[in-house]
Amino acid sequence: MKRFRIGRADTNDIVLDEPSVSREHAELAKLEHGAFLLRDLGSTYGTSARQGYDWHLVTAENVDYDTPIRIGSVETTVARLLRNVDPLAVYMDSSEPPWVMPSSRMSPDEFAHQPETTYVGWAPGAEPVPLFPPTVPPAPPRPAWATRRFVTFCLIGIGAFAAALSVMAATVL
Numbered sequence: 001m002k003r004f005r006i007g008r009a010d011t012n013d014i015v016l017d018e019p020s021v022s023r024e025h026a027e028l029a030k031l032e033h034g035a036f037l038l039r040d041l042g043s044t045y046g047t048s049a050r051q052g053y054d055w056h057l058v059t060a061e062n063v064d065y066d067t068p069i070r071i072g073s074v075e076t077t078v079a080r081l082l083r084n085v086d087p088l089a090v091y092m093d094s095s096e097p098p099w100v101m102p103s104s105r106m107s108p109d110e111f112a113h114q115p116e117t118t119y120v121g122w123a124p125g126a127e128p129v130p131l132f133p134p135t136v137p138p139a140p141p142r143p144a145w146a147t148r149r150f151v152t153f154c155l156i157g158i159g160a161f162a163a164a165l166s167v168m169a170a171t172v173l
Helices: 076-083 110-111 144-171
Strands: 003-007 027-030 033-041 047-051 054-056 058-062 070-073 074-077
Touching: 003 076, 027 076, 033 047, 074 076
Parallel strands: none
Antiparallel strands: 003 027, 027 033, 033 058, 047 054, 047 070, 070 074
């Protein structure tokens, strides 16, 4: 059985440089079929594991590689803790290959009340903003009378401008 010591001291297998982590905080022991035994070693701030939505203090508990755990105030998983120390320890005896989604830690009742799709960054119940907005249909063609009116106003404006220029030129000369 392979064991990994977790703590703040440099003598540990997994060093977490965090004030809430004791010098010798916890120990992970590799069991069979991808399971681990998480033991608290009498730490000051404790070791916790999450079951569903609730965190509970651990003295010794079996956890999987994807179970959320808390060492002091550091929230992580077994897989994240071991990725730099011994990444193969997580997957070698696992009943599920690493590319399969981990089984849910929620009770069937909690799982039934989860939305099918979660939109990250949106308020619950709000419609997500589409990535590409729908194209705006082209404006309907202008009626002929509107085009004639526009041309008339332009000609009146040009005529008024020309008249003003001729008055200014006459006063300058």
